[in-house]
Amino acid sequence: MATCRFCKSPDKKLIKAHIIPRSIFKLVKKDKNYSVYFEAKKKGVRREFKQAGLYDENTLCAECEARFSKWDTHGGAVICKPRGEADLYLDPHGIACGYHLKDADYELLMMFFLAVLWRASVSTLKFFRQVRLGAHEERILQILKDGGPVPDTYAAILIQSSTATLSRHDTTVLARSN
Numbered sequence: 001m002a003t004c005r006f007c008k009s010p011d012k013k014l015i016k017a018h019i020i021p022r023s024i025f026k027l028v029k030k031d032k033n034y035s036v037y038f039e040a041k042k043k044g045v046r047r048e049f050k051q052a053g054l055y056d057e058n059t060l061c062a063e064c065e066a067r068f069s070k071w072d073t074h075g076g077a078v079i080c081k082p083r084g085e086a087d088l089y090l091d092p093h094g095i096a097c098g099y100h101l102k103d104a105d106y107e108l109l110m111m112f113f114l115a116v117l118w119r120a121s122v123s124t125l126k127f128f129r130q131v132r133l134g135a136h137e138e139r140i141l142q143i144l145k146d147g148g149p150v151p152d153t154y155a156a157i158l159i160q161s162s163t164a165t166l167s168r169h170d171t172t173v174l175a176r177s178n
């Protein structure tokens, strides 16, 4: 029994909560049964094989974890969808300068990003130890508890690794389109 970082109730049974949703982990491991976790240190690189991604058993109770589900589902769907020429955003000169994520709901997607960021910040896993939000941790917790809206204080930029054909427009600035 421990204290849930979301509802702050003591004596809660905490569950294995993913920081980054499983759907995105699947994207990383592709058709393999595992992904490889690398930890680089001065004395060398340690490798660990992960079948279920990274989860933390010290942050969330089951009720609170369930509150993240619609943001995680939407975020996973948008991030995992392959993008191609049909999704390109062209400027008035016809130059491709990003992707237009027509299937993305700005508010839901931003809530997803804040949810991942907040979970990483409260995580006890070594992998996320550099993610510390300071005063923003409580502010973002409140936005998550309220279910939004996301204030314009928080913005997002999506970057994907380049491929040969799309190397010219591999950065997407996330902005409301309606």
Ligand SMILES: [Zn+2]
Residues within 6 Å of the ligand: 004, 005, 006, 007, 008, 009, 012, 060, 061, 062, 063, 064, 065
């Ligand atoms: Zn809780």
